[in-house]
Amino acid sequence: MAKFLIVTEKKSDWAAYFPSESVVSVGDYLDHRSDKAARNTQVINLCRTYEYQSIGYYCTLLAEARGHRILPTLRTINEIANREQQLMVIHGMNEALDLAFAGHPCENVNLLFYFGQTDVPALQKMARQLFDQYPLPVMAVQFRHGPHGWQLVSIAPYSFHRLENGQQDRFSAALERFSRKIWRQPNHHKRYRYDLAILIDREEHMPPSNLMAIKRFIRAGKRLGINVELIDKDQLGRLGEYDALFIRATTNIDDFTYQFARRAEKLGLVVIDDPASIMYCTNKVYLAELLEKHKVPTPKTRVLRAGEKNWVEKTIHELGLPCILKLPDGSFSRGVHKVSTAEELESKALAMMNDSSLILAQEYMYTDFDWRIGVLDRQPLFACKYYMSQGHWQIYQHKEGGSFNAGGWETLDVMSVPRCVRETALRAANLIGDGLYGVDIKQQGNKAYVIEINDNPNIDRGIEDHVMGELIYERVMLEFLRRLQQRGL
Template sequence: MANFVIVTDKDSDWRQYFPSDQVVTVDQYLQPSFLSDKSEKHKSVQVLNLCRDYGYMSNGYYCSLLAEARGHRVIPRVMAINDVNQPFVISLPEQDLNKHFADAEQVAGKVYFGRTNIKGLEKVARRLFEHFMIPVLDIELKKHGKQWQLAKVEPFPFQDLNNEEQDVFAQSLELFSNKVWRSSPKPSKQYRYDIAMLVDPEEKMPPSDSVALNRFKKAANRLGMSLQTITADDFSRLSEFDGLFIRATTNISNFTYRFAKRAEKLGLVVMDDPESIMKCTNKVFLTELLDRHNVPAPKSMILRSFDPNWKQSLLEHMSLPLVLKIPDGAFSVGVVKVTDESTLEAKAAELFDKSALILAQAFMPTDFDWRIGVMNRQAIYACRYHMSRGHWQIYQHHNSGRTTSGGFDTLDLKQVPKNVVDTAVKAANLIGSGLYGVDLKEIDGHVYVIEVNDNPSIDNKVEDLWLGDLLYDRIMTEFLRRIQLRGF
């Protein structure tokens, strides 16, 4: 069970709330003897810093700073305290604001753990708390023309709340703590570290099937760690964990990137990290990156919707048939083959409706693609994904909504041509040191990188067919290694 500690300036600060032995003064918390038993530091200690002043080198600042040094999970983090006074960008729900405050020029209020009692500010409150994770915020929005802007975002001391605000604060804290710091014993009680595994239960083609997810959990348990499944609804629980393992298809525009960014800010070990998601989910970026570092790839050209001569330029440099790709497509979605100019124009127009830039690549038919799994700059598994029967891609999406795929082979890395493995590792290393799946084509002894995927597929009896449990153990061991390197 998580050790939950509320830190205030004085005992009297908490007098109007329900008495609790979890409340300590900041003087007590800053003492070197606080939780001095070193074994305690490896239990899940959660700290809610409610000091009046978070200013630089104040007691409140040092409370969060020392909490992080002790390996405790603290709200707010020092990074959030520093960031709240810096310029930042956050998307405001203009439609909601204009609906509820059509005649207003400004709106002000308080945010309590992402909640507010002002109707119409709910989304703003949630987004600000997700961004800063500061217990109470005093905010003000002003309308400039037809646009709303944040005029003020400041931490507000809970000690200065009036009676009505104290009630909202207490209710919000209770709801928040029930999500994040639950009083009931957790299944991970006997484990040294807790890792969250983010999944999307509604996803039709997830990166791991349910059996593989359970094998990841068993691998974590063997290493003395708990691996708990979370979903998009569990954003506020991230501070409960030491690591985040994303097993939902990643995209900059969906919840996975938001989770990765928040987990990174909280100091968690994250796989996939936000930078890897950003780099891997955009094929235009990958094309430029591979070309700059002389990694062999199919002949490619970036097409721009605002270039009236894009077709002429393309056909001067490349020949039909070609493959057109939307930059952020996954599982063969947003990838089309064009064999003539009229189809080229029609399909390009469809893709330009979704992205200002699209990618054209030479059509390179093969019976299979290599998939090399790379983690921490080393190859860890190898597969051959065969094309769907009668189709030029691994995945074939039918008009009925059904998806079919080709077969596969899983091999010992020693059976894979050296240039395939070396090229895959070189390409993955341009992204980072996370977990990647590199797709390559091999033609007449030459190797070409098709793409580097973050969040690679790892399914039961597919990618793990050669290594078995060892594959899951290796990935969980990497989490353990990184957590220990951070001193948790």
């Protein structure tokens, strides 16, 4: 039987409703270790906000890492914040609105939809459609009357703790109905042609592929019958012209790369990096939870959150000193700090918590180099050793003004890599999906420890292609071709 959990930010938020063993605070949910392996657990996240890196955001993030079925999903949280995406969804609803608000005395109407339910019969179909697109417990919807009739102006999450008497009754009734239904995912469109866009950022100083590598991707694609063109962050509207999207700009959940991936997936394009891979790989807290659940070796790790009691002492006891502090979404060694004393641990962690509700503390494990194993479609693609920057404990040593020092590199044949490293990398990458990943590993003796999984690994001319040469570019394009052909072309 499925386990059903309702997570609130504070226990007092549920005071107006009947007590239930299914209701837990977000602190209890995040701390409860025994729930991590529970199967068939359904969770409704009723935290007060789902803003990026809020405690509500991390509730959903870690629920997905634990394999729980969560509402709202991370994808919903990120998509609802995008105004352009909303305009695509609400297009064509004017006729239903004119019928529902005929003769209404006000020019602005604000309504709440509860789990896709509304008390306005003429808007029930719309409420269901919006819930299918944005599954939210409570959705605030604003309507406005203008020269062209009634229009849906905006949709946004609404915190259930703000509900008042009659609203609380409607919420609880809708929750009761919803909890009996099967959760489902929306279908996606499919399209069929051989045109591929490579998304680049011409202003980026450290792109995942240099210009010489990009040119070789284009050549490899055209040899295989795929027309390859470059697009940049200002050309989102062109995605409909293509069958596939290859992202070669550094990905992040709150920038244009995720928006391109999400839009491309909705259009039915073959996408690398896909939105799910971007969401999961760009957050180290999620990766730590996921790897722990599946018993993939990592350095000893703790998730720190503001308000936790005795967290400094617990961290030192579990990890020792020095230890490493990481912002969840740092890249290229940014947002990563080594602390050597209790005072330094506390001050640095508290400063980092100003940017993120949760941060990562990890055992310090020095090695002369990190392995990077490239993985594509669940198979190893390339292997590199990235050496630490001279006199520094990281591969990149960032300086003021945006400059940096980087260590050396060595590219090897994949089959010459120690078996423990190769197999651990595949185990880790395959937990994310079947896209293109770079798994960073530290090796100590015959043991390999995963540091992180990158959804957007570097493939640069002269480095990662040093062993395979042109074949590495052809292998990537062949994977796009295979996926396009699988769709019936």
